[in-house]
Amino acid sequence: MAANQYSPLFRLASQLLKYFFWLLFGMAIAFILAWGLRVFYIIPILMYLLKQFFMPMGFILLCLITIAIILESWR
Numbered sequence: 634m635a636a637n638q639y640s641p642l643f644r645l646a647s648q649l650l651k652y653f654f655w656l657l658f659g660m661a662i663a664f665i666l667a668w669g670l671r672v673f674y675i676i677p678i679l680m681y682l683l684k685q686f687f688m689p690m691g692f693i694l695l696c697l698i699t700i701a702i703i704l705e706s707w708r
Contacts, residue, residue: 646701653694
């Protein structure tokens with residue numbers, strides 16, 4: 634398969650997925666550091682961010698990937 638054979642929407646969705654996983658990885662590191670350093674007051678803030686920011690962003694990203702896969706399969 635040649636480079637750039639995928640549609641721009643599929644490439645955008647895969648890039649967004651990569652950065653979304655990097656954000657989740659960073660949140661996991663922050664959670665582990667907060668737990669290890671006994672900074673327990675930061676953990677509710679991290680959980681709030683996960684609920685209010687990352688879950689809707691993950692759902693939108695999942696929908697975008699689904700649309701990209703369907704459009705790519707029609708091509």
